[in-house]
Amino acid sequence: MEILKMNNVSLTYQTVEQETKAIENITLSIEDGEFIALVGPSGCGKTTILSLISGLMKPSGGTITLMGKPVERPGSETGYMLQRDMLFEWRTIEKNILLGPEIHRNLSDEVKGKAEDLLKKYGLWEFRDRYPGQLSGGMRQRAALIRTLALDPKLLLLDEPFSALDFQTRLSVCNDVYEIIKSEKKTALLVTHDISEAVSLADRIVVLSARPAVVKKTFVIDIDAPTPLKRREKSEFGKWFDTIWKEVSV
Amino acid sequence: MKKQKSEHELFIYKNRNRKIKIIVVQVLILICFLGLWELAAQLEWIDSFITSSPSRVIKMLGELKEQGLWKHIGTTLYECVIGFAVSTALGSLIAVALWWSDFLRKVLEPYIVVLNSLPKIALGPIIIIWVGADAKAIIMMTVLICIIVTIISTLGGLMATDEGKILLMRSMGATKRQILTKLVLPGSVPTFLSVLKINVGLAWVGTIMGEYLVSGAGLGYLIIYGGQVFKLDLVMTSTVILCFLAAVMYFAVALVERFFKKRSF
Numbered sequence A: 001m002e003i004l005k006m007n008n009v010s011l012t013y014q015t016v017e018q019e020t021k022a023i024e025n026i027t028l029s030i031e032d033g034e035f036i037a038l039v040g041p042s043g044c045g046k047t048t049i050l051s052l053i054s055g056l057m058k059p060s061g062g063t064i065t066l067m068g069k070p071v072e073r074p075g076s077e078t079g080y081m082l083q084r085d086m087l088f089e090w091r092t093i094e095k096n097i098l099l100g101p102e103i104h105r106n107l108s109d110e111v112k113g114k115a116e117d118l119l120k121k122y123g124l125w126e127f128r129d130r131y132p133g134q135l136s137g138g139m140r141q142r143a144a145l146i147r148t149l150a151l152d153p154k155l156l157l158l159d160e161p162f163s164a165l166d167f168q169t170r171l172s173v174c175n176d177v178y179e180i181i182k183s184e185k186k187t188a189l190l191v192t193h194d195i196s197e198a199v200s201l202a203d204r205i206v207v208l209s210a211r212p213a214v215v216k217k218t219f220v221i222d223i224d225a226p227t228p229l230k231r232r233e234k235s236e237f238g239k240w241f242d243t244i245w246k247e248v249s250v
Numbered sequence B: 001m002k003k004q005k006s007e008h009e010l011f012i013y014k015n016r017n018r019k020i021k022i023i024v025v026q027v028l029i030l031i032c033f034l035g036l037w038e039l040a041a042q043l044e045w046i047d048s049f050i051t052s053s054p055s056r057v058i059k060m061l062g063e064l065k066e067q068g069l070w071k072h073i074g075t076t077l078y079e080c081v082i083g084f085a086v087s088t089a090l091g092s093l094i095a096v097a098l099w100w101s102d103f104l105r106k107v108l109e110p111y112i113v114v115l116n117s118l119p120k121i122a123l124g125p126i127i128i129i130w131v132g133a134d135a136k137a138i139i140m141m142t143v144l145i146c147i148i149v150t151i152i153s154t155l156g157g158l159m160a161t162d163e164g165k166i167l168l169m170r171s172m173g174a175t176k177r178q179i180l181t182k183l184v185l186p187g188s189v190p191t192f193l194s195v196l197k198i199n200v201g202l203a204w205v206g207t208i209m210g211e212y213l214v215s216g217a218g219l220g221y222l223i224i225y226g227g228q229v230f231k232l233d234l235v236m237t238s239t240v241i242l243c244f245l246a247a248v249m250y251f252a253v254a255l256v257e258r259f260f261k262k263r264s265f
């Protein structure tokens, strides 16, 4: 089933000084259960694409549909995860995770039960009454993902979610996040600068051009391995890395 | 047999020891100061007519008790607390309104800047003429002195909210009101607490200044009156009481701070 369909989407930012054409004629579709990575040069418009899909902005041209319905405003069909974890320091981990349901005024026992299950399943149950400041970077990022999942979104939008972490943590959190997303059967769209990260995670990699972004090329990554870490050990990994790297840099 | 202390117990023990030491030294300094003052006055190293002395202050306290000490304290305390409460509440409300409306904020910005740099005491005569030469004028002076600082500092705290967190809430479909109540306000509690502390100090400045300008009662009045008739005992005694009251109010705010730090929102 097709979850997301972007058709000839473009966006121009207006400021007093100038007009900035960020993206132009982006056409992209994502199937249920897919893990897509979006790579491209700095400032090419990746964050802009995620903002459009999440409904934070309206495109200047083209259409975006989520499960057949046009996107009009932010809703619970998409879950946005940002570069920093954005946990609220004054809320416990559990309260942080229930932020979404609280906003939607939907703190039913069912929702709470689901959040509890997620906490238990992904190793944060003992930390539910702690404050974010008492958790490690990796745990915080996991908590941020669970917060996103608490609204049960169909499509996860991940904007460089690991770039604030150091290299070691990054590999393991990347692995954790992948496993959580797969076991919750979510569809994900990941933006990253890090090509090896893209190759280790994605089913499909979409390479964007420099600003204004257009889709330059799409690659289906067919490395057969169960986890990102295992993928990195495979021989095809290096080959894919080189291919994508060349495509991004030319 | 004595049980070996665990590392944590040892840490707590050391920590407490240090705290006790600090308090002991603090008290010692006060005692030394008062003792020296008294000694110097008794031995006539200093002229206690001008400098007064602890024993004279105590004697003056006794005298004042006959002459409505409580009324003076009550008056000043009343003016100060009302001024403090009104300016804090009103100032915070205005700051929230300015956070809410970009337009209003841009419009009022120059006015606030000018009001902030204006020495409020210059408005004394105007206040007296407008609201009358009584407690109302003093409260007005206190509010004027505190409120601009409250608005500026609180607004600064509100505006410093992490853009990323706002974006996160918007992506979850939060309304502006929810962003205010769930993110901006709780995130600004530390700013608000520091504003409270600043305001305690400023409220006293405003009240005493107001009493210097107009008053028939209050500690500021006693100080001014004492100065005029050259009764330094009266001036010193009133100042000591003032120190005491300011300290009590500061600790009350510290209690509020403790309360806020303990709970999550």
Ligand SMILES: Nc1ncnc2c1ncn2[C@@H]1O[C@H](COP(=O)(O)OP(=O)(O)OP(=O)(O)O)[C@@H](O)[C@H]1O
Pocket: A013, A014, A015, A020, A021, A022, A041, A042, A043, A044, A045, A046, A047, A048, A049, A211
């Ligand atoms: N609010 C805005 N107003 C004006 N221009 C903007 C705005 N946001 C982004 N831009 C411009 O649009 C272009 C694309 O920005 P965007 O943030 O989408 O890029 P990005 O690919 O996410 O970059 P990065 O890799 O640095 O995260 C950039 O040139 C940026 O300067």
Ligand SMILES: [Mg+2]
Pocket: A046, A047, A048, A159
């Ligand atoms: Mg970006």
